[in-house]
Amino acid sequence: MEEVDENRREAFKKLFETVQDHLPHGFEALMQYNMPNFVVPKSIYPNGYHCSPKDPLPFIGVAAQKNHITLYHMGIYAKPELLDWFVAEYPKHMTTKLNMGKSCIRFSNTKTLPYALIAELVRKMTVQDWIELYEKQLTKA
Numbered sequence: 001m002e003e004v005d006e007n008r009r010e011a012f013k014k015l016f017e018t019v020q021d022h023l024p025h026g027f028e029a030l031m032q033y034n035m036p037n038f039v040v041p042k043s044i045y046p047n048g049y050h051c052s053p054k055d056p057l058p059f060i061g062v063a064a065q066k067n068h069i070t071l072y073h074m075g076i077y078a079k080p081e082l083l084d085w086f087v088a089e090y091p092k093h094m095t096t097k098l099n100m101g102k103s104c105i106r107f108s109n110t111k112t113l114p115y116a117l118i119a120e121l122v123r124k125m126t127v128q129d130w131i132e133l134y135e136k137q138l139t140k141a
Contacts, residue, residue, distance in 0.1 A: 007110070009064075010110075011069055011107075011110035011111070011113055012062065012064045012069050012110075014115060015069060015071065015107075015113060015115070016062045018115045018118050018119050019038060019060055019062060019122050021119070022122045022123050023038055023060070023122050023123070024123065024125070024126040024127065025126075026040070026041075026044060026128075027040065027059060027127060028040075028041040028056070030056070032055065032056075032058060032061070033058070035061050035062060035063040036062050037058050037059075037060065037062075037072075038059050038060040038061070039055075039056040039059055040056055040057040041056050042056050044127060044131075045057050045127075045131055057131070057134060058072075058074060059074050059075065059130055060072060060122060067108060068099070068106040068107055068108045069106075069107045069110060069113070070104050070105065070106050071104065071105045072104050073103055073105065073122075075124070075125045075129075076103055076105075077102050077103035078133050078134065079125075079133055082124060082125070085124075086117075086121055087100075089117055089120070090114070090117065092117075093114035093116065093117040094112065094114050096108075096109065096112065
């Protein structure tokens with residue numbers, strides 16, 4: 001947290017805590033890919049991440065970059081229905097245009113993050129849901 005620019009630190013911390021406080025039981029917080037990540041621990045999913053099996057399966061990451069704070073949500077990338085839900089809900093919480101990549105949601109204005117929407121998003125997928133979806137995606141590849 002100390003490495004985050006002080007202009008973004010409060011929002012970054014609140015975003016991290018929002019994710020942490022609303023994720024279903026079983027996910028674990030750790031540093032992965034140079035940012036705080038919430039993962040499926042190897043004690044639950046010993047196979048780990050297919051790209052690097054020694055690492056636990058990533059699910060959500062929170063990053064502070066030069067021009068924005070980013071929430072990386074692998075479930076949004078893997079489950080089109082969840083993405084559609086989020087895109088439809090976003091305008092109900094925000095007046096700014098959604099800035100999004102395949103799994104990342106970028107927030108440039110740190111004073112207006114939609115914490116309630118993010119809390120609702122992270123509650124929508126359990127550890128078991130994520131493992132099943134992840135394995136289903138692997139069989140398609």
